[in-house]
Amino acid sequence: MSDAVAPAGYDPSAYPPFAVTSDIVVLTIRGGELSVLLVERGNEPYAGCWALPGGFVDIDEPGEETARRELVEETGLEISSFHLEQLRTYSAPQRDPRMRVVSTAYLAFLPDLPAPVAGDDAARARFFAVRDIEAGEVTLAFDHDQILADAVERARSKIEYTTLAAAFVEKPFTLGDLRRVYECVWGTRLHPSNFARKVLSTPGFVRSLDVRGASQFEGGRVGALYETGDATVLHPAILRPTADEEDER
Amino acid sequence: MSDAVAPAGYDPSAYPPFAVTSDIVVLTIRGGELSVLLVERGNEPYAGCWALPGGFVDIDEPGEETARRELVEETGLEISSFHLEQLRTYSAPQRDPRMRVVSTAYLAFLPDLPAPVAGDDAARARFFAVRDIEAGEVTLAFDHDQILADAVERARSKIEYTTLAAAFVEKPFTLGDLRRVYECVWGTRLHPSNFARKVLSTPGFVRSLDVRGASQFEGGRVGALYETGDATVLHPAILRPTADEEDER
DNA sequence: GGAATAGTGTCTTTTAGACATTATGTA
DNA sequence: TACATAATGTCTAAAAGACACTATTCC
Numbered sequence: 001m002s003d004a005v006a007p008a009g010y011d012p013s014a015y016p017p018f019a020v021t022s023d024i025v026v027l028t029i030r031g032g033e034l035s036v037l038l039v040e041r042g043n044e045p046y047a048g049c050w051a052l053p054g055g056f057v058d059i060d061e062p063g064e065e066t067a068r069r070e071l072v073e074e075t076g077l078e079i080s081s082f083h084l085e086q087l088r089t090y091s092a093p094q095r096d097p098r099m100r101v102v103s104t105a106y107l108a109f110l111p112d113l114p115a116p117v118a119g120d121d122a123a124r125a126r127f128f129a130v131r132d133i134e135a136g137e138v139t140l141a142f143d144h145d146q147i148l149a150d151a152v153e154r155a156r157s158k159i160e161y162t163t164l165a166a167a168f169v170e171k172p173f174t175l176g177d178l179r180r181v182y183e184c185v186w187g188t189r190l191h192p193s194n195f196a197r198k199v200l201s202t203p204g205f206v207r208s209l210d211v212r213g214a215s216q217f218e219g220g221r222v223g224a225l226y227e228t229g230d231a232t233v234l235h236p237a238i239l240r241p242t243a244d245e246e247d248e249r
Numbered sequence: 250m251s252d253a254v255a256p257a258g259y260d261p262s263a264y265p266p267f268a269v270t271s272d273i274v275v276l277t278i279r280g281g282e283l284s285v286l287l288v289e290r291g292n293e294p295y296a297g298c299w300a301l302p303g304g305f306v307d308i309d310e311p312g313e314e315t316a317r318r319e320l321v322e323e324t325g326l327e328i329s330s331f332h333l334e335q336l337r338t339y340s341a342p343q344r345d346p347r348m349r350v351v352s353t354a355y356l357a358f359l360p361d362l363p364a365p366v367a368g369d370d371a372a373r374a375r376f377f378a379v380r381d382i383e384a385g386e387v388t389l390a391f392d393h394d395q396i397l398a399d400a401v402e403r404a405r406s407k408i409e410y411t412t413l414a415a416a417f418v419e420k421p422f423t424l425g426d427l428r429r430v431y432e433c434v435w436g437t438r439l440h441p442s443n444f445a446r447k448v449l450s451t452p453g454f455v456r457s458l459d460v461r462g463a464s465q466f467e468g469g470r471v472g473a474l475y476e477t478g479d480a481t482v483l484h485p486a487i488l489r490p491t492a493d494e495e496d497e498r
Numbered sequence: 499g500g501a502a503t504a505g506t507g508t509c510t511t512t513t514a515g516a517c518a519t520t521a522t523g524t525a
Numbered sequence: 526t527a528c529a530t531a532a533t534g535t536c537t538a539a540a541a542g543a544c545a546c547t548a549t550t551c552c
Contacts, residue, residue, distance in 0.1 A: 020340075063340045089335065102269050191517085194516080198513090198514085201513090221529075222522080222530085236512090239514090423504085443544095446540095469502040469503030469551070470503050470550045472503075472505080473504085485539090485540070485541095
């Protein structure tokens with residue numbers, strides 16, 4: 001902040017009418033696909049279009065709180081606690097045709113959820129496979145395609161050097177479950193044995209529960225169960241294959 | 250954005266009075282120290298305190314443009330083009346005692362600059378060693394200590410896996426110059442030969458000019474000169490020593 | 499010459515990646 | 526039984542890190 005136009009004796013009619021909003025990108029793994037939660041807009045502009053959940057920030061409300069509140073109001077998803085981080089702020093002057101809207105996007109990583117229901121302001125709410133949106137089968141309202149692209153890139157990058165991949169699975173989980181998170185988010189296949197070696201050699205990534213149980217996703221031999229460890233960053237990182245692998249799962 | 254409180258027929262007096270600002274963190278290397286540009290505030294609140302340059306966003310102005318404009322207005326630094334990226338947005342309700350101010354911070358990496366001069370709204374402007382601020386010798390206005398800490402961590406992290414370290418040196422530069430950037434930003438020493446091997450084995454990081462010249466910083470044998478290459482990301486990354494090195498240069 | 503940096507080369511350890519093999523569960 | 530996944534182990538290549546030694550330039 002500078003001292004310019006210091007609004008000490010504030011005159012609302014003289015001050016430019018900025019709107020401040022929060023949008024939330026909820027990513028999860030559903031049916032082997034990285035998926036994002038969208039709501040169908042009921043009102044203009046972009047009525048009938050799919051968009052990210054979000055809404056206007058109250059004057060005394062932290063932006064992150066707005067994101068959590070709108071998620072509940074628009075989709076009925078009531079989740080006790082989950083990882084939520086700021087993505088970035090979108091403030092192009094014409095991004096909303098109504099007025100100048102400065103929107104801060106937040107990013108949430110969640111394990112597979114019960115189906116959402118439409119809430120107050122949204123006609124419908126459901127998960128979409130990110131792959132379909134990237135393929136252009138769905139076009140989002142406002143600049144939400146760009147926000148989603150930034151969010152997915154953040155997710156793909158962040159699971160490399162943090163333990164956030166574990167936020168996508170219910171605990172307890174098997175190493176196969178965790179590996180499938182990486183495969184779904186990156187859209188590649190990983191060697192199971194090399195992956196397990198890396199995860200287990202990273203202190204604090206996972207903690208063994210010394211019991212066995214079925215995978216959350218697929219059949220076959222049941223594996224050892226793990227829970228999330230204390231670490232938040234990974235040394236060394238688990239790096240993405242450098243795009244010379246086979247294309248898809 | 251949701252449809253809530255859609256301000257189609259907009260009534261300024263009914264809409265909460267948000268202020269939207271941009272702050273800019275200008276980092277450079279001066280005298281072997283990672284340094285940040287600060288301005289001394291002329292007005293309340295925090296009059297006489299040092300703060301990051303910044304100011305209110307115009308209603309039809311992109312936030313990034315505000316950051317560039319305020320940098321010139323407050324410090325007189327007229328730089329043609331430089332790397333500027335969004336850091337994050339700070340919107341705690343009480344971060345400014347006057348009113349609700351949502352501020353987006355931007356981060357610039359620059360080579361050593363001529364001394365700045367105070368501009369319109371700032372009493373003085375000068376560079377401070379980040380080390381001194383981290384040591385608590387200077388306390389910044391508002392939440393700018395937090396913004397600076399986030400910016401420095403971003404810089405320390407980003408030179409690991411991008412070519413941004415080159416933005417801190419004038420081109421042409423020697424490999425010693427580039428290594429000193431890493432050493433100043435991380436506060437560590439690096440093995441000159443291993444560093445050179447890594448940089449030269451990373452395609453597109455630097456391009457040899459096939460001439461020799463003096464280092465920008467220190468004496469000794471003059472080395473080969475390089476310019477910035479085409480790459481923007483580094484494969485493999487140049488990782489920070491894991492905090493079991495000697496403390497300082 | 500002395501000091502400081504540039505540059506080359508070598509050796510060891512760690513990590514990544516590919517892959518073979520065996521074990522154990524489900525349909 | 527067929528099949529899918531878990532788990533262990535081996536081999537090779539790449540990269541990191543430590544360090545010795547020579548070369549060049551400024552003072």
